[in-house]
Amino acid sequence: MANLLAVLSNSAGALNAYDQVLQVTQNNVANASTPGYAEQSLPLQAMAFDPSMGLPGGVQTGQLQSARDEYAEQAVRQQNTALGSSQQLATSLQSLQSIFDISGNTGIPLALNQFFTSASAWAQNPDDTSCRQAVINRAGDLAQSFNSAANQLQTLAQNTQTQLQSTVDQVNQLVGQIATYNRTLMESGRGAKDMGMDAQVHSTLEELSQYVNFTATEQPDGTTTILLNGSTPLLIGGQQYAISVQMVGPPADAANPSGPPAAQLTAADGTDITAQTTEGQLGALLNMSNSVLPSYMGDANQAGSLNEMAQQFADRVNGLLTSGNLSDGPPPVPGVPLFDYDATDSTDVAATLTVDPAVTPDQLAAIDPGPPEASNGIPLTLSGMATPTNDDDMIDGVSYSEFYGQMAANAGSQLQAAQNNQQVDQSLLAQARNQRQQLSGVSLDQEAMTLVEFQRAYEATARMITVLDQLTLDTINILPTS
Amino acid sequence: MSPTVEERLAAARAHVESACQLLLSPTPDKLDGCAQGLAAAVVEVQACFPDASPAGGDRVSGEAARAEAERLRQSIGRACQLLDHAAAFHSNWIRWLGALCAGYTQRGEPARLEHGPRLVTRG
Numbered sequence: 250m251a252n253l254l255a256v257l258s259n260s261a262g263a264l265n266a267y268d269q270v271l272q273v274t275q276n277n278v279a280n281a282s283t284p285g286y287a288e289q290s291l292p293l294q295a296m297a298f299d300p301s302m303g304l305p306g307g308v309q310t311g312q313l314q315s316a317r318d319e320y321a322e323q324a325v326r327q328q329n330t331a332l333g334s335s336q337q338l339a340t341s342l343q344s345l346q347s348i349f350d351i352s353g354n355t356g357i358p359l360a361l362n363q364f365f366t367s368a369s370a371w372a373q374n375p376d377d378t379s380c381r382q383a384v385i386n387r388a389g390d391l392a393q394s395f396n397s398a399a400n401q402l403q404t405l406a407q408n409t410q411t412q413l414q415s416t417v418d419q420v421n422q423l424v425g426q427i428a429t430y431n432r433t434l435m436e437s438g439r440g441a442k443d444m445g446m447d448a449q450v451h452s453t454l455e456e457l458s459q460y461v462n463f464t465a466t467e468q469p470d471g472t473t474t475i476l477l478n479g480s481t482p483l484l485i486g487g488q489q490y491a492i493s494v495q496m497v498g499p500p501a502d503a504a505n506p507s508g509p510p511a512a513q514l515t516a517a518d519g520t521d522i523t524a525q526t527t528e529g530q531l532g533a534l535l536n537m538s539n540s541v542l543p544s545y546m547g548d549a550n551q552a553g554s555l556n557e558m559a560q561q562f563a564d565r566v567n568g569l570l571t572s573g574n575l576s577d578g579p580p581p582v583p584g585v586p587l588f589d590y591d592a593t594d595s596t597d598v599a600a601t602l603t604v605d606p607a608v609t610p611d612q613l614a615a616i617d618p619g620p621p622e623a624s625n626g627i628p629l630t631l632s633g634m635a636t637p638t639n640d641d642d643m644i645d646g647v648s649y650s651e652f653y654g655q656m657a658a659n660a661g662s663q664l665q666a667a668q669n670n671q672q673v674d675q676s677l678l679a680q681a682r683n684q685r686q687q688l689s690g691v692s693l694d695q696e697a698m699t700l701v702e703f704q705r706a707y708e709a710t711a712r713m714i715t716v717l718d719q720l721t722l723d724t725i726n727i728l729p730t731s
Numbered sequence: 732m733s734p735t736v737e738e739r740l741a742a743a744r745a746h747v748e749s750a751c752q753l754l755l756s757p758t759p760d761k762l763d764g765c766a767q768g769l770a771a772a773v774v775e776v777q778a779c780f781p782d783a784s785p786a787g788g789d790r791v792s793g794e795a796a797r798a799e800a801e802r803l804r805q806s807i808g809r810a811c812q813l814l815d816h817a818a819a820f821h822s823n824w825i826r827w828l829g830a831l832c833a834g835y836t837q838r839g840e841p842a843r844l845e846h847g848p849r850l851v852t853r854g
Contacts, residue, residue, distance in 0.1 A: 320827060324820055673809050676755060677816050683756035684820050706762030707818045710750075713769035714814060717747070718807050720776045724740070725800045728783050729793040 319467070321685035322451055326458035326465075328674065328681040330529045333459035335670035337533035341409065342664040345541065348401045349657035357398060357653055360391040361635075368631035371615070375625040381610035384628070388566070388587050392602040395559045399600035402546045402555065406509065406538065413494050413512055413534045416460055420531065421491045423457040424475060424483045431472040432487040462528035478525045481516045490517035499549030508549050508596040512538040541663070545656065547596030554656050559599040561644050563588035566631065573614030573627035584614020584627070736779045740799040746772035747806040754813035769810070776803075 350356045367387040371380040430450055450473055454465050457475075464479045468486075475484040482490045496510040512535055514523045523539070526532050539548075547553030552560070567586035574581040587608055591601040617626020634642045634649065644652045734742070750768040753761040783796065830841030 320824060328816075669805070673812050676751065676809065676813055680755050680757065680813060680816060681820070684817070687756070687758065702759035703757075703762070703818075703821050706759045706766070707814065707821075710762050710766045710769065710814055711818075713766050713773065714807060714811050717743075717769055717773050717776065718804065718811070720773060721740075721743075721800055721804050721807060724736075724776055724779050724783050725797060725804075727780070728736075728797050728800065730797075 321681075322454070323465075325678070325681045325685050326455060327462075328678040329455060329458040330462045332671070332674040332678050333530040334528050334533045335667055335674045337530040338537065339664065339667040339671045341405075341533065341537045342541070342660065342667050344405050344408070345402075345545075346657075346660045346664050348398055348405070349653075349660050351654060351657040351661070357391070357394045358650060360387070360394040361650055361653070363387045364391050365632050365635035368628045368634075371613075372625045372628035372632055375615040375628060378610045381613045384613060384631075385587065385604060385608060385610060389604040391562075392588065392604055395555070395599040395602045398555055399546065399559075402542060403600070406542050406546065409534055409538045409542065410496060410512065413531070413538060416531050416534060417492055417494045417514070420457065420460050420483075421489070423453055423460075424489055424491075426453050427457075427473055427475065428484050428487060428489040431484065434471045435487050458529070460530045461526065462532070477516075477522065478528075480525070481520070481522050492516055492522070503549035505547060505549055505552070505594065505596050507594040508547050509543065511543075511548060545660075546599075552595040552598070554652075556596055556598040558644060558649065558652055558656075559602050560590065560595065562649055563590055563598070563602060565634070565642065569627050569630055570614050572617075574616040574618055575612065575614050577616065577622075581616075581618065585612045587613070736782045736796045737799050739775045739779045740796060740803050743772040743775035744799070744803045744806050746775065747803065747810055751806065751810050751813055754810060754817060757813075757817040765810075765814075 350358065353359060353362065364384070364387040367380070367383040371377070371384050374380045427450060430446055433446070454473070454475075457463065462478055463483065464476050466474050468474055472486050473484065474486075475482075477483050477492065481492075483492070484490065493515050495513050495515065497513045498510045499506050499508045512523065513521055514526050514531070514535065516522050523535060526535055543551060543553060545553050545555050547556050567588055570584040571586055573584045575584055576582050585605070585608055587604055589603050589605045590598045592598075613627075615625055615627050617623045617630070619626070623629065630642070637643045637648050640646070642648075647655070746768045750765040750772075753765040753768070757765075779796075826841045835841055
């Protein structure tokens with residue numbers, strides 16, 4: 250009998266709860282055309298079920314909620330995530346760009362120019378020992394420039410890894426704070442969530458949003474559920490699911506098994522969530538670590554442009570010197586290679602490039618056996634690499650200086666795009682914050698009127714922007730080119 | 732002495748930048764002001780045409796004017812993004828409000844929030 254009473258009581262409670270929900274829904278539908286009417290929702294909450302303790306289970310209604318504030322909060326968070334990403338990318342790319350000097354006064358461009366100049370001087374005096382020594386010295390300077398650029402890239406990669414770890418720690422720490430609020434609510438009931446705690450939760454969520462993209466939903470019991478990228482649990486109730494980051498080396502069967510490791514972001518259950526994490530500071534750092542830097546310094550599947558350049562240049566110079574002769578003979582004595590590098594790892598060429606210390610000036614071959622034979626043919630070809638006319642002296646169809654310029658320009662244009670995005674995202678975040686203020690400060694009735702006015706004003710402004718953009722483009726097209 | 736092409740483009744950019752400032756806090760009133768600022772920019776750019784064309788002769792320094800025009804386009808792009816963002820904020824809010832008040836249509840779209848005709852008196 251007791252059980253039957255519990256079932257009946259349970260059913261009556263549920264009917265009562267559903268009736269209240271229905272009333273709210275009917276009210277919403279009835280007011281669908283009412284200007285400014287804001288949705289009201291009545292969440293259902295599960296009641297404790299334990300027959301031995303006399304707890305019959307069932308459902309009860311929670312508190313009436315308005316969706317408005319959460320919508321505005323989410324818009325601010327989304328924009329904060331976008332700004333976090335562009336800000337981090339701009340900072341990281343600034344460090345990258347500083348490695349590639351395009352003034353020609355330092356680093357690889359200067360060393361390249363000086364090498365070609367020394368080769369040109371050697372071509373004018375093919376038997377002069379000091380000219381030959383100058384070529385060896387300038388080759389050494391060039392190798393050191395490659396080493397220096399590779400080491401700076403390596404340092405930047407390590408800094409990025411450190412930042413990745415601290416960002417992940419920061420994410421876990423902020424989620425941990427909200428987990429503490431959740432546990433307080435679960436222990437003390439929904440009533441414990443006063444305005445102060447609500448503000449703390451929202452402030453923490455806003456701080457978290459600069460690091461990662463997530464969705465946060467408030468549960469009927471007042472706790473906050475956080476899902477990374479909308480799918481990976483970070484927090485459910487009082488249970489936090491910490492994420493972690495590891496550096497994972499290339500697999501043994503990769504093209505470059507000894508190449509630099511890649512960053513891997515892992516969910517609490519061990520799932521690899523790197524590919525999904527593209528936004529916020531964390532997304533920008535992963536992009537920097539796994540995409541931008543490898544394009545220069547290589548990874549499991551690519552050598553990286555700096556290594557390609559170093560290897561192709563060294564191979565070409567060595568090939569020319571060994572194809573030449575020191576003397577006509579007979580028998581003719583061939584020259585020796587000048588550069589050396591770790592040939593077992595194509596991602597380590599720039600870092601290990603050296604001039605063979607055993608090479609002496611009299612081992613540099615100047616004679617091109619032809620036909621026709623030229624006593625200064627090799628140094629002439631070497632100096633001609635500055636302004637190449639045949640494919641053998643080029644890399645990807647351009648001179649070595651131009652190839653380096655492209656690398657630098659690529660870094661520069663990425664930086665400029667990131668800085669432009671950062672500027673726009675700052676404005677958009679300010680706008681989202683202002684809109685949040687507007688939405689919470691205006692009466693619902695006034696708000697609905699405003700929405701209609703907005704539509705008209707947006708259309709007028711959008712038309713004007715289209716006209717202005719087209720006119721400006723026309724102006725650019727008719728401006729004389731100088 | 733009438734302004735040069737470069738000066739006119741710079742003036743147009745100043746109008747667009749002012750519009751961007753208004754778009755940071757988009758209310759209907761400010762959007763109206765924004766449209767007026769953009770209209771003033773249109774007038775400035777239109778006035779460039781006679782001098783910017785090849786017949787304009789020495790009145791224009793191609794490189795400097797081009798650089799200024801590119802900066803103007805960048806500002807226009809920023810204004811466009813701010814407007815798009817503001818419009819998306821409000822249109823999504825209307826859609827959400829519609830879905831929450833009247834549910835979803837049979838096609839799964841949020842129901843439209845209809846505003847009936849109404850008379851507003853302000854005193």
